[in-house]
Amino acid sequence: MNIVVIGAGALGSYFGARFLEGGANVTFLVRERRAKQIEKNHIKLNSPSGDYTVTNPKIATDAAEIETADLVLVSVKGYHLPGTLADLKTLTKKGAHVLPVLNGIEHISYLQDQLGKDAVIGGLSFIIATLDENGHVIHSSDFHDLVFGQLEPTQTTICNQLENLCHKANVNGINSDTILLELWKKYTFITAFSGITTAANLPIGEIRDHDSTFRIAEMILQEMRTLAKAYNVEIPGDDVEMAKAKLLHLPEDATSSMHQDRRKGLPLEVDHLQGGALRLSKAAGVEMPYTETVYGLIKPFEKA
Numbered sequence: 001m002n003i004v005v006i007g008a009g010a011l012g013s014y015f016g017a018r019f020l021e022g023g024a025n026v027t028f029l030v031r032e033r034r035a036k037q038i039e040k041n042h043i044k045l046n047s048p049s050g051d052y053t054v055t056n057p058k059i060a061t062d063a064a065e066i067e068t069a070d071l072v073l074v075s076v077k078g079y080h081l082p083g084t085l086a087d088l089k090t091l092t093k094k095g096a097h098v099l100p101v102l103n104g105i106e107h108i109s110y111l112q113d114q115l116g117k118d119a120v121i122g123g124l125s126f127i128i129a130t131l132d133e134n135g136h137v138i139h140s141s142d143f144h145d146l147v148f149g150q151l152e153p154t155q156t157t158i159c160n161q162l163e164n165l166c167h168k169a170n171v172n173g174i175n176s177d178t179i180l181l182e183l184w185k186k187y188t189f190i191t192a193f194s195g196i197t198t199a200a201n202l203p204i205g206e207i208r209d210h211d212s213t214f215r216i217a218e219m220i221l222q223e224m225r226t227l228a229k230a231y232n233v234e235i236p237g238d239d240v241e242m243a244k245a246k247l248l249h250l251p252e253d254a255t256s257s258m259h260q261d262r263r264k265g266l267p268l269e270v271d272h273l274q275g276g277a278l279r280l281s282k283a284a285g286v287e288m289p290y291t292e293t294v295y296g297l298i299k300p301f302e303k304a
């Protein structure tokens with residue numbers, strides 16, 4: 001399978017390297033700075049699932065250099081997505097499908113509008129990963145799930161091909177037939193988890209120590225469920241309870257990637273995640289007072 005990874009950061013490098021390990025032909029489509037870093041330091045995974053180094057990965061800095069692609073894994077941050085469009089258009093014109101693994105939901109319809117509905121597969125990931133100062137991946141969770149699934153009936157073959165690749169690669173790949181629901185469930189969880197940890201500037205353990213603080217996360221979960229319903233996606237009550245149970249049982253020092261970015265002074269996906277929920281709520285006439293308050297609290301930290 002010919003795979004292009006656009007956004008060879010933590011997620012893109014991780015899954016790209018795992019696909020290579022599983023036998024795929026992988027090209028990393030990167031910008032100049034990252035190209036130089038990879039040329040010097042290679043792509044290296046430090047992972048509880050097994051370390052892995054790719055010494056001479058295929059790199060491109062322009063999609064025009066890439067002859068064929070079956071699938072493009074899009075793993076940039078939400079605020080960088082518009083900057084990938086020209087490359088994505090070039091690759092989809094050559095027949096590639098696009099699999100975004102960003103957190104959030106608005107990017108799905110954005111990409112469908114820009115690239116056509118048949119091109120965009122639904123995707124998300126559960127993993128905790130970051131890049132160190134050498135650009136090497138530090139994978140710190142014992143999970144590395146890649147959930148994907150067809151949003152259009154024309155995408156069955158490509159999803160089955162990806163499922164087969166995941167069986168060979170060291171990745172927990174899940175070909176879901178309810179990918180839109182899975183996207184909304186992840187969006188619900190991450191809006192609450194990233195919102196409360198970033199706003200309080202605390203890991204989940206200390207948030208749990210204060211009922212009134214934890215309650216804000218619970219209320220965001222409920223608001224997101226109501227929002228999903230307004231967009232015809234019914235998240236079962238049990239799934240919201242499971243999201244709450246996850247927040248209750250995560251290790252004391254666990255925190256969101258947005259909160260980690262706040263600690264490092266990096267830009268945050270506030271507009272993409274909480275901002276996106278508020279835009280959708282306004283359009284649907286749904287009130288989200290807890291989400292709106294948390295959005296206001298984290299907005300000042302959005303820019304690096």
Ligand SMILES: NC(=O)C1=CN([C@@H]2O[C@H](COP(=O)(O)OP(=O)(O)OC[C@H]3O[C@@H](n4cnc5c(N)ncnc54)[C@H](OP(=O)(O)O)[C@@H]3O)[C@@H](O)[C@H]2O)C=CC1
Nearest residue numbers: 007008009010011030031075076080083102103127128129
């Ligand atoms: N990290 C995690 O544990 C998890 C992250 N996510 C989600 O996954 C998405 C990606 O996150 P993450 O991997 O952490 O992000 P990173 O910041 O680690 O990586 C993003 C990469 O995208 C690159 N990039 C940006 N614009 C372009 C472009 N036009 N062309 C090529 N490359 C580009 C950046 O490169 P450059 O160096 O050039 O700026 C950077 O290396 C986010 O939506 C995040 O919320 C979801 C689950 C877990």
Ligand SMILES: CC(C)(CO)C(=O)C(=O)O
Nearest residue numbers: 125126127128256257258
């Ligand atoms: C919750 C987690 C770690 C799951 O992958 C995540 O998506 C994030 O923090 O951005």
